[in-house]
Amino acid sequence: xxxxxxxxxxxxxxxxxxxxxxxxxxxxxxxxxxxxxxxxxxxxxxxxxxxxxxxxxxxxxxxxxxxxxxxxxxxxxxxxxxxxxxxxxxxxxxxxxxxxxxxxxxxxxxxxxxxxxxxxxxxxxxxxxxxxxxxxxxxxxxxxxxxxxxxxxxxxxxxxxxxxxxxxxxxxxxxxxxxxxxxxxxxxxxxxxxxxxxxxxxxxxxxxxxxxxxxxxxxxxxxxxxxxxxxxxxxxxxxxxxxxxxxxxxxxxxxxxxxxxxxxxxxxxxxxxxxxxxxxxxxxxxxxxxxxxxxxxxxxxxxxxxxxxxxxxxxxxxxxxxxxxxxxxxxxxxxxxxxxxxxxxxxxxxxxxxxxxxxxxxxxxxxxxxxxxxxxxxxxxxxxxxxxxxxxxxxxxxxxxxxxxxxxxxxxxx
Amino acid sequence: xxxxxxxxxxxxxxxxxxxxxxxxxxxxxxxxxxxxxxxxxxxxxxxxxxxxxxxxxxxxxxxxxxxxxxxxxxxxxxxxxxxxxxxxxxxxxxxxxxxxxxxxxxxxxxxxxxxxxxxxxxxxxxxxxxxxxxxxxxxxxxxxxxxxxxxxxxxxxxxxxxxxxxxxxxxxxxxxxxxxxxxxxxxxxxxxxxxxxxxxxxxxxxxxxxxxxxxxxxxxxxxxxxxxxxxxxxxxxxxxxxxxxxxxxxxxxxxxxxxxxxxxxxxxxxxxxxxxxxxxxxxxxxxxxxxxxxxxxxxxxxxxxxxxxxxxxxxxxxxxxxxxxxxxxxxxxxxxxxxxxxxxxxxxxxxxxxxxxxxxxxxxxxxxxxxxxxxx
Numbered sequence: 107x108x109x110x111x112x113x114x115x116x117x118x119x120x121x122x123x124x125x126x127x128x129x130x131x132x133x134x135x136x137x138x139x140x141x142x143x144x145x146x147x148x149x150x151x152x153x154x155x156x157x158x159x160x161x162x163x164x165x166x167x168x169x170x171x172x173x174x175x176x177x178x179x180x181x182x183x184x185x186x187x188x189x190x191x192x193x194x195x196x197x198x199x200x201x202x203x204x205x206x207x208x209x210x211x212x213x214x215x216x217x218x219x220x221x222x223x224x225x226x227x228x229x230x231x232x233x234x235x236x237x238x239x240x241x242x243x244x245x246x247x248x249x250x251x252x253x254x255x256x257x258x259x260x261x262x263x264x265x266x267x268x269x270x271x272x273x274x275x276x277x278x279x280x281x282x283x284x285x286x287x288x289x290x291x292x293x294x295x296x297x298x299x300x301x302x303x304x305x306x307x308x309x310x311x312x313x314x315x316x317x318x319x320x321x322x323x324x325x326x327x328x329x330x331x332x333x334x335x336x337x338x339x340x341x342x343x344x345x346x347x348x349x350x351x352x353x354x355x356x357x358x359x360x361x362x363x364x365x366x367x368x369x370x371x372x373x374x375x376x377x378x379x380x381x382x383x384x385x386x387x388x389x390x391x392x393x394x395x396x397x398x399x400x401x402x403x404x405x406x407x408x409x410x411x412x413x414x415x416x417x418x419x420x421x422x423x424x425x426x427x428x429x430x431x432x433x434x435x436x437x438x439x440x441x442x443x444x445x446x447x448x449x450x451x452x453x454x455x456x457x458x459x460x461x462x463x464x465x466x467x468x469x470x471x472x473x474x475x476x477x478x479x480x481x482x483x484x485x486x487x488x489x490x491x492x493x494x495x496x497x498x499x500x501x502x503x504x505x506x507x508x509x510x511x512x513x514x515x516x517x518x519x520x
Numbered sequence: 521x522x523x524x525x526x527x528x529x530x531x532x533x534x535x536x537x538x539x540x541x542x543x544x545x546x547x548x549x550x551x552x553x554x555x556x557x558x559x560x561x562x563x564x565x566x567x568x569x570x571x572x573x574x575x576x577x578x579x580x581x582x583x584x585x586x587x588x589x590x591x592x593x594x595x596x597x598x599x600x601x602x603x604x605x606x607x608x609x610x611x612x613x614x615x616x617x618x619x620x621x622x623x624x625x626x627x628x629x630x631x632x633x634x635x636x637x638x639x640x641x642x643x644x645x646x647x648x649x650x651x652x653x654x655x656x657x658x659x660x661x662x663x664x665x666x667x668x669x670x671x672x673x674x675x676x677x678x679x680x681x682x683x684x685x686x687x688x689x690x691x692x693x694x695x696x697x698x699x700x701x702x703x704x705x706x707x708x709x710x711x712x713x714x715x716x717x718x719x720x721x722x723x724x725x726x727x728x729x730x731x732x733x734x735x736x737x738x739x740x741x742x743x744x745x746x747x748x749x750x751x752x753x754x755x756x757x758x759x760x761x762x763x764x765x766x767x768x769x770x771x772x773x774x775x776x777x778x779x780x781x782x783x784x785x786x787x788x789x790x791x792x793x794x795x796x797x798x799x800x801x802x803x804x805x806x807x808x809x810x811x812x813x814x815x816x817x818x819x820x821x822x823x824x825x826x827x828x829x830x831x832x833x834x835x836x837x838x839x840x841x842x843x844x845x846x847x848x849x850x851x852x853x854x855x856x857x858x859x860x861x862x863x864x865x866x867x868x869x870x871x872x873x874x875x876x877x878x879x880x881x882x883x884x885x886x887x888x889x890x891x892x893x894x895x896x
Contacts, residue, residue, distance in 0.1 A: 107590055107816045108522050115521060186521050379894065389887065392880075399883035402890065403835040407806025410813045413523040421526065431802050487791070493801055494794035498774050501789035 144475025161235025179233030575636025600764030615642025677725030
């Protein structure tokens with residue numbers, strides 16, 4: 107047990123720190139620091155441009171996708187070095203938000219299943235942020251039942267022809283490529299007839315329609331496929347083995363630990379430290395202290411849980427289902443934290459604009475974004491099922507459609 | 521960096537402790553004490569001494585194994601898992617730590633080897649009725665080396681050979697009014713009365729001091745500052761005991777959910793039960809992670825110890841209470857019977873939650889310490 111850097115780690119940290127100090131886009135530091143879940147926008151610059159420029163700069167100097175192999179645009183760094191980088195990158199790491207899906211899920215899936223020439227062609231520009239990737243899994247009728255998807259892929263010569271619709275696709279409106287899960291055989295049970303591909307999002311027949319969310323932002327999209335042709339060499343894994351390929355993707359999602367899930371706690375602690383309440387500092391109020399302490403131990407518990415997971419990775423262990431707790435705990439916590447911060451503001455909490463509200467409306471923005479966190483990438487309920495079944499070994503939910511051919515599964519309730 | 525108890529040595533120690541406690545401290549042994557047939561498990565206490573567990577963090581020059589506090593954390597977790605009915609926390613986390621921090625050479629030489637060998641039971645007499653640790657709540661006085669006043673509840677106070685206690689030695693209204701003393705409880709001048717309590721497997725007593733002779737422990741006026749350090753260290757060690765208990769309660773609930781059939785299915789296949797157990801796992805995991813950080817801070821005497829200790833304490837208290845109460849819920853009516861073991865963990869969880877001061881005390885400490893760090 108040792109929380110201190112080894113000499114090599116300290117040297118790595120010093121190099122990273124010096125490079126960041128010399129190269130980070132400092133003109134945006136203050137705004138990034140004040141941004142929080144639901145509000146990572148820059149007033150006088152397009153955040154996508156700023157993020158891409160920072161990512162490219164990192165890639166050119168060997169600081170992009172640290173844990174990826176060098177041949178594919180990474181650095182071949184250890185899990186601990188990745189953590190050190192993230193600690194040093196600090197608020198500038200918030201700029202990576204639009205690359206998370208590509209770097210955390212699409213890239214590793216390509217590494218596991220794409221042909222070598224595709225890996226060399228597509229991965230370096232993904233690592234450097236020049237090309238953005240999205241992940242096309244969810245569908246309107248699917249929700250948590252991912253394997254219930256209906257988008258069809260039919261073989262036609264050397265191509266596959268895709269028809270159907272995806273939804274909740276983060277970043278599809280600025281993505282260049284995507285990985286796509288389709289149904290290739292509806293006559294077998296649902297998990298057995300799926301196939302994975304990657305495709306150019308500019309292909310003919312792909313239409314992206316942004317969805318306006320409850321918080322007013324449009325980060326997610328509907329994506330429609332009308333006779334979209336994908337060459338067979340862009341298939342990932344075997345025909346009808348797409349479920350296994352997607353499990354690799356989801357497993358790698360857990361690998362994206364260490365990035366640190368937002369809990370809202372640091373923002374709340376800062377706020378309570380400066381807020382005056384009934385003539386005294388809020389942080390001296392007994393009930394405020396109790397709330398803060400309870401959130402503090404959740405936030406630190408999550409932090410050290412992910413540190414433990416990284417230690418396990420360093421020992422060569424695979425990321426396990428226990429890492430599902432990060433999103434589960436942080437999701438509802440950030441929602442509660444936002445509600446509590448607004449409660450402290452009293453009636454003034456209803457004002458939400460960045461110009462008009464307390465602390466630039468960060469808690470109001472958090473409140474309106476938080477419900478999404480509890481759903482995206484698996485609902486709280488699915489996370490609890492994963493923990494109960496795969497960590498604690500409890501029986502799986504009863505699945506009445508398990509052995510039924512997909513085209514015989516009922517599609518409407520009542 | 522390495523954030524885990526990954527050394528083979530510690531794994532080995534854990535396996536050894538778990539095996540030993542599994543054999544010597546099954547639930548039926550705990551019940552002997554629970555039913556009032558003995559104030560603590562004397563055989564087990566002797567065995568723990570022989571295994572070297574009582575002196576694991578005591579330096580070799582004072583008769584211990586000199587292994588260190590990480591090793592003690594490993595043992596503490598297993599003690600909690602086994603719900604061991606012995607005065608381990610009062611003797612090892614409180615009395616021994618106070619001696620290590622502030623004891624004179626003579627005090628250490630007299631008492632530490634006796635603790636390590638299982639010959640002496642020690643305790644820390646802190647509370648005087650309702651209230652949290654605070655210099656204001658200490659009324660017992662010391663003048664001319666004579667103590668007068670009442671301490672209650674004192675953990676294991678009726679079976680302890682010696683007690684360390686805080687007494688008022690000044691009237692300035694400052695923390696420096698408080699000094700620590702060591703009292704040989706077998707030397708006379710102290711009346712001990714056993715108190716009925718929530719968890720009979722960890723006895724509580726009222727100690728009445730009437731012109732009782734006492735020797736100072738540490739410098740006069742330093743009592744409160746020493747006591748704070750003792751409580752912080754004990755908070756980390758106790759957190760491991762709580763994490764062990766939480767894990768065991770979760771395991772009991774999980775096993776029952778797999779065995780018990782209702783409506784034609786194991787109840788563990790119902791989401792309501794699965795999700796309750798998942799939430800127990802989450803609280804136990806967060807507590808474990810906070811405790812690991814505390815263990816690191818304790819074993820390296822890091823500047824982060826006060827904050828880490830408070831976080832571990834709060835998190836582990838919540839986790840053990842959460843897991844113990846929901847373990848009963850998973851068991852349904854059976855969980856509420858005397859015959860099932862669920863209530864033993866429920867009792868212990870709630871007694872450990874209070875023994876070093878309540879949650880509100882530690883919440884206060886945590887926020888104070890975080891503010892201090894941010895201001896620095």
